[in-house]
Amino acid sequence: MVTHNxxxxxxxxxxxxxxxxxxxxxxxxxxxxxxxxxxxxxxWTSDLRWAGQGGTATWDQAGGWRNSGAVKITPPRLNEGYAxxxxxxxxxxxxxxxxxxxxxxxxxxxxxxxxxxxxxVHRGSALRPMEIEDGNVMNGERQKFWRPxxxxxxxxxxxxxxxxxxxxxxxxxxxxxxxxxxxETDLVAGRVNLYIHTQDGRxxxxxxxxxxxxxxxxxxxxxxxxxxxxxxxxxxxPSEHAPVxxxxxxxxxxxxxxxxDNRYIGPPAGFLGDPxxxxxxxxx
Numbered sequence: 287m288v289t290h291n292x293x294x295x296x297x298x299x300x301x302x303x304x305x306x307x308x309x310x311x312x313x314x315x316x317x318x319x320x321x322x323x324x325x326x327x328x329x330w331t332s333d334l335r336w337a338g339q340g341g342t343a344t345w346d347q348a349g350g351w352r353n354s355g356a357v358k359i360t361p362p363r364l365n366e367g368y369a370x371x372x373x374x375x376x377x378x379x380x381x382x383x384x385x386x387x388x389x390x391x392x393x394x395x396x397x398x399x400x401x402x403x404x405x406x407v408h409r410g411s412a413l414r415p416m417e418i419e420d421g422n423v424m425n426g427e428r429q430k431f432w433r434p435x436x437x438x439x440x441x442x443x444x445x446x447x448x449x450x451x452x453x454x455x456x457x458x459x460x461x462x463x464x465x466x467x468x469x470e471t472d473l474v475a476g477r478v479n480l481y482i483h484t485q486d487g488r489x490x491x492x493x494x495x496x497x498x499x500x501x502x503x504x505x506x507x508x509x510x511x512x513x514x515x516x517x518x519x520x521x522x523x524p525s526e527h528a529p530v531x532x533x534x535x536x537x538x539x540x541x542x543x544x545x546x547d548n549r550y551i552g553p554p555a556g557f558l559g560d561p562x563x564x565x566x567x568x569x570x
Contacts, residue, residue, distance in 0.1 A: 316376030320547040323371075325355035334371045336516060338362065341369025343518065349540060351388050351464050351554070356542040361399045361521045363530050370518010374546060379510035383407060386468040386551040387517055388543045392536035393461045396421070396430045399537050400526035404432060405469045406516055412509030413437040413502055415471040415478045421527075422449055428527060429454040434469065434480040434496045441478075441496035453482050453489045460484070464542070466553035473498075473506040483553045490558075517541060 313333045323330060328345040337343045340363030350356035359369050385405055405417035416435045421428055431451040433440035444450035455461060468481040482493040498506050518541065524530050543554045 314373040314375055317374050317546065319377050319380075320545060320551075321374065321377070322546075323544040324352075325350060325357055325542060327355065330357070330371070336372040336518075337369045339367035339369075340364040340524075341367060341521065343369055343371065346540060349390075350542040351557075352542075356390070356540045357518075358538055358540050359518050360533075360538045361402070361524065363524050363533075365524065366400075366520075366522050368516065368518070368520055370516050370520075371541065371544070372514075372516025372519060374514040375512070377546075379512060380548050381473040381507045381510050382548045383471045383511040383514075384468060384547050384549060384551050385470075385514060385517065386466065386543070386545045386547075386553070387541050388464045388466055388554070388557070390464050390540040390542075391455045391461050392538045393457055394534055394536040395461065395539055396428050396456045398528040398533050399539075400522040400524055401430075402518070402522065403520040404467070404518070405514075406519060407469075407471055407511055408513040408515055409471075409509040409511055414515075415469075415511075417467070417469045417480060422451065422454075424449070427456050427458065429456045429459070431455070432467070432480060432482075432493075434478040434494050436478055436496055436498050436501045439496075439501050441494045443494050453484070453493060464557070465489075466543075466557055468551055468553075470550065471511055473510065476504055476506050481550075481552075483558060485557060485559075487558065514546060517544065 313335060315333045331345060335343045342360045344358050346356045346358040357371060362369055402419045403416050404419060407415040413436050418433055418435050418440055419430055420433055421430045431454040442448060466483040470479040476498040478496040478498060480493045481491060482489050545551050
């Protein structure tokens with residue numbers, strides 16, 4: 287027989303264990319293409335917020351590109367894990383799949399946030415196209431940049447020179463400004479592409495391209511895209527670059543103007559002050 291006091295003790299132990307386990311918020315949304323999210327209300331938090339291990343994904347009510355809403359993300363603090371948006375699914379099998387979003391980086395993001403898989407795309411059991419963050423240290427300053435990948439094999443901007451990365455974020459470069467990223471999986475062409483546009487026009491168009499045949503045998507269309515697992519999104523070990531205790535109010539990133547389609551999208555209208563650019567040619 288379990289006494290009243292023993293029941294109370296057991297309940298206390300269960301509560302203690304529950305409190306010590308990092309809680310995940312994990313949700314998903316079925317969509318049709320094209321699909322757009324501008325975060326003008328907090329409605330997205332009910333079915334798209336995915337966060338845990340001390341990371342957060344919150345609504346910044348007036349912090350977006352159009353001075354409306356945006357998603358503000360702080361990286362996990364307890365262990366590697368998720369913090370961002372996910373999952374988008376239900377759009378059927380796709381052989382051409384694009385995700386465009388605007389990103390904003392706080393001034394201590396490059397120095398103090400761990401590395402992240404910015405985009406993860408699912409293709410059943412096949413290798414996943416991903417946009418993965420990488421970094422260099424130049425003149426004592428940490429620089430972060432992004433690479434298109436299949437699995438964890440990625441393309442550099444200039445494969446002959448790891449340090450030739452004309453777009454990067456550091457404590458003095460490309461912080462507190464909006465940047466347009468577009469990640470493209472083109473299974474017919476067998477390419478995973480990353481497009482980057484800055485509002486000043488200094489970075490514009492195709493940034494890097496990965497040849498899928500380096501990692502898998504064509505036809506790549508045998509394993510179509512079935513899901514966008516997330517944007518934000520899967521972060522590495524918290525103390526990868528700096529102790530968690532040194533993080534401050536500027537160790538964050540924001541996401542706005544998400545669009546998902548089965549063709550090239552380009553930056554939002556008005557982002558460049560000109561009409562949206564045509565898709566750049568890919569040199570092979």
